[in-house]
Amino acid sequence: MMAMSYSLELEYISRCYMRNAYTGIPAKCRTTSDGRSTGQVTGGVPGNNSGGHYFWIPQTFNDMLHEGIHMTEKLVDSYTLPPVGKQVSSYVEVIWSTFTQVGCARVYTPDPKKIKYLREFYYGFICTYASTLPQDMVKEVKCRHCQVYKKGTPCSECPENFKCNEKYTSLCGEIPPVPTDLPYDIDNKYPKPKKSSMAKKTFQMKILIFVTICSSFLLYLNH
Numbered sequence: 001m002m003a004m005s006y007s008l009e010l011e012y013i014s015r016c017y018m019r020n021a022y023t024g025i026p027a028k029c030r031t032t033s034d035g036r037s038t039g040q041v042t043g044g045v046p047g048n049n050s051g052g053h054y055f056w057i058p059q060t061f062n063d064m065l066h067e068g069i070h071m072t073e074k075l076v077d078s079y080t081l082p083p084v085g086k087q088v089s090s091y092v093e094v095i096w097s098t099f100t101q102v103g104c105a106r107v108y109t110p111d112p113k114k115i116k117y118l119r120e121f122y123y124g125f126i127c128t129y130a131s132t133l134p135q136d137m138v139k140e141v142k143c144r145h146c147q148v149y150k151k152g153t154p155c156s157e158c159p160e161n162f163k164c165n166e167k168y169t170s171l172c173g174e175i176p177p178v179p180t181d182l183p184y185d186i187d188n189k190y191p192k193p194k195k196s197s198m199a200k201k202t203f204q205m206k207i208l209i210f211v212t213i214c215s216s217f218l219l220y221l222n223h
Contacts, residue, residue, distance in 0.1 A: 001149050002100045002133070002162075003171040010103025010128040012184035013038060018107045018126045019186065022117045036130055039099070039141040041090045044124040057106070060125055067091035078145045089142070097149035098138045099129045100173065133159060 009032060016029035017040065031037055043060035070086035082088050093099075107124035131138045137159060140146070150157065154170035162172045 001095065001097045001154075001171055002131075002159075003165045003168060003173045003175050004100065004102050005176045006178050007101040007103040007130070008179050008181060008183055009033060010038065010101055010130055011105055012103070012186070014040070014103055014105035014126045014128045015107070015184075015186050017128070018042070018105055018124045022107060022124065032130055036135075036138075037141050039093045039096065039129040040126060041093045041129075042124070042126045056123070057125055064090040064094065073151075076148045076151065079142060079148050080144055092142060092148055093127075093129050095149060096129070096142065097147075098131045098133055100132045101130050103128050 013029045013032070020029070030040075041064060043056075043063070067088045068091045070082055070088050071091065075082065075088065079092065104125070104127040107126075129141075155164040155172055158164065158172035163174075165171045165174060168175075
C-alpha cells in the first residue's frame with residue numbers, strides 16, 4: 001500500500017465536481033490532466049452556519065471507516081459490490097493499494113440562490129483519489145474482481161524505486177510536504193493571484209495526515 005501525498009489538481013477536481021453536483025450541471029471533471037481515472041468519497045449535511053461544516057468533517061471520516069466492519073477477505077481479494085445495506089465503497093477508497101494522491105474540498109455558499117444551488121444551505125465535502133504509479137501497475141479504480149490490496153507482511157513488496165516510509169512503516173514511498181503553490185482557479189483552472197491562506201494549508205495537512213494514519217493503521221490490522 002502506498003503513502004499518500006496531497007494534490008492541488010485533485011483538490012481542483014473535487015471542487016469542480018462538487019460545485020457541478022450542487023448546480024445540476026453535468027460534471028466533466030473526473031479525470032486528471034494525463035487522462036487517469038479517479039475515485040471519490042463524498043458527504044454532506046444541511047445547515048446555515050458558515051462555520052458549522054468544520055465539525056462534521058471528522059464524523060464523515062469516522063462513518064467512512066466504520067464501513068470496514070463489512071469488509072471480508074473475499075472482498076479484499078476480489079472487489080465486488082457488497083450486499084445491500086453493507087456499504088464499503090468509501091472505505092475501499094482509503095485502502096485501495098495503488099492510490100498515491102488525495103485532494104479534498106468543502107463546498108458552502110451563504111447565498112445559494114445567487115449561485116443557483118439546487119439545495120439551500122448545504123455543506124458538501126469530497127475527497128478525490130488517484131495514482132501516479134506507472135499505468136501498467138494500476139488497474140481501473142475499484143474495478144470488479146480486482147485485488148484491493150495484497151495480504152502479507154506490510155511494505156514487503158514496494159514498487160521499484162519506492163522504499164518503506166520512515167514514519168508510517170507499513171506504507172511504501174515518501175510523503176512530500178503539503179504544496180504551498182496557489183490553488184487552481186475554479187473557473188479557469190489557473191492559480192489565483194493571491195497567497196494561499198494558513199487555514200487552507202492546515203486543512204490540507206489535516207486531511208493528508210488523517211488519510212495516511214488511517215491507511216497505515218488499517219493495513220496493520222489486516223495484514
